[in-house]
Amino acid sequence: MRRFRSLPLRSRLAILVAVAVAVAVAAVSTTCWFVVRGKLYDEVDSKLKAAGANAPLPTAEVLLAVRNCSQTPAAQTGYGPKPVFYVQLVQADTDKPCVSPNSAGTVKVESGDRDVARRGNPTLWTFRNGTDTDGHDVRVLTVPTLVQGPDEAVRETALVIAFPLKETEGTLNDLALLLLIVSGIGVVGAGAAGLWVARTGLKPVDRLTEAVEHVARTEDLTVRIPVEGEDEIARLSRSFNSMTAALASSRDRQARLIADAGHELRTPLTSLRTNIELLARSERTGRAIPPADRLALMASVKAQMTELASLIGDLQELSRPDVVDRGPLKVVALHEIAGAALDRARLRGPELTFEAALEPWYVRAEPAALERALVNVLDNAVKFSPPGGTVEVGLHCGELTVRDHGPGIPADELPHVFERFWRSPSARSLPGSGLGLSIVARTVQQSGGEIALRPATGGGTRTVIRLPGAATPPPGS
Known part of the structure; x- marks a missing residue:
């Protein structure tokens, strides 16, 4: 079995096809031989029945055989047809038969x-295969009959015909030889056909194997396999093409992330x-250095270190795969988390006015990640609000809105706000890494929600976050 499994797939398919055909041909040939x-x-039994139709009333030939009770047939003179049937009488009390002269x-x-x-039962006719005294195979019919011997006594005998x-066995042997030859040709042909079919059917698999080996050797993820038809091989080819496309996209995003991170890290490091x-x-x-200048330098160093730490934390957050368990999802009060994030935002914008209207809403999420996402949204509102401005925060039926009265975001820039490291030209002079909204979008999506930014009526930006949940906590939470 191990040797068979070590063979190439096409060889195993050819062997399996040949074995299956061999079994089928053997079954059909054997059935055909037994039917014939x-x-x-x-036919032989019909001939014997016709010959024994006179029993249990023996013919004169049979009576003569009983009277003479010869152990051998009469010698043939060479004239007339040669006898075909074996005819003899068997008595119940002796092994010696009385053979008919003919x-x-x-x-x-x-x-x-x-x-x-x-037994002497006239309805008991039995057939069997036997041999004559010369060792030739014969088909034997035994019929019970009653005859009178030389002493006029009625004896229990059986007529054996x-x-x-020879001809029947010759025909069967010829048929067996013919079936054997045909079966052999069929098995060899089936093996060859199976090998051809395996080679033809596995050509797409060979192309797929070559493509995989090429990718492993060159790391070229632009390879695509031509897809033909709708069979399993076509599905496998489509899956491979989709996989390489996804890997290429992931590698491009990774390279772009590294390049962008290097660019963003270079500025604070240079400073x-x-x-x-x-x-x-x-x-x-x-x-x-004058004390005022020294204090300014130290404040700048501290600010750059804080920016670096924030950037590194954001990069670590984005580098974690989506499929990794980020923490247990819990039923949390969104209004309480929003309130805590709002308290932190007030500390960062003490000159701003915050208007909040938070209705109870319970969602299933990771508390720490959700609070960080809300803090990022509120930080953006604080960052872009004018001095003495107002930030409006509302939570109603699972929809959290944060509206500022800043310069707003141009319509042509809205599609890019959730991209990593993307920053509006007007915001590049402000602190930040361009990763905050990317992290917010990722956290909201992992909680089953959605986020959108749109221009607010009268100026500013309105951020809308929708999270599935309920106004009351579920039982047992």
Whole structure:
């Protein structure tokens, strides 16, 4: 079995087809042989029945055989037709038969013949295969009959009539040889046909294998397999093409993320390096930096470090696969989380006015991730609100809205707001990494909700987050 499994697939298919055909041909050939054999034997039995039709009233030839009770047939003179049937009488109390003078030979007596003679039932006709004294196969019919012997006594005897099976067995042997030859040709042909079919049918698999090997060797994800038809191979080819397309897209996104992250990290690192070099040069040359300038440098270093930490945290958040379990989903009060995020936003924009109307709403989400997403949304509203402006926050029937009165987002820029590292030209001078809304969108989608940004009436931006849930907590939560 291990050796068979180690063979190529096309070889295994060819062998399986050949074996299946061999079994089928063997079954059909065997059935055919037995059917023909039964028909031929029926013909021989019909001849024997016709020959034994006079029993249990023996002919004069049979009576003569009993009276003489010769153990061998009369010698043939060469004139007239040669006898075909074996005719003899078997007595119940002896193994020695009384052979008819015109018998074709002598049939070996068996115990079943004497049993038929002993029972004397005229309806009991038995057929069997036997041999004559020369060892030739014959078909034997045994019929019970009653005859008078030389002493005028009625004896229990059985008439044995036999017919040679030489021609019948010759026909069956010829048929067996013919069936064997035809079966052999069929099996060999089936094996060849199976191999051809396997090679033809597995050509798409060969192309798929070559494509996979090419991808593994060159990492070229632009390879596509031509798809023909709607069968399983076509489905496999489509799946492979979809997989390579998804991998290529993922690799492109990864490369773009790395490039964008490198670009975003370069700015704060350059600023940090410049500030630190100024401080180091002051220490090395002994030229003290004025206290006000030194405080400004230290504040700049601290701000850049904070920006770097925030950027690295955002990158770590986005680098986590969507399929990874980010934490247990719990039934949480969205209005309470929104209230906590609102308190943090008030600390970051103390000069702003916050108007909140939060109705109870319970959702299933990861509490920490959801709170961070809401903080990011409110941070954007604080960042773009004018001094002394108002931020309106509302929660009604699972729809959370955050509206600011800032400059708003142009219509041509709205499709890009959730892209990683994308920042509006007007916002590039403000702190931030361009990853906040990407994280918000991802968190909302993982909670089964949706988010949208649209221009607000009268100016500003209106952020709408919809999350599935209920106004009352489920039992047991």
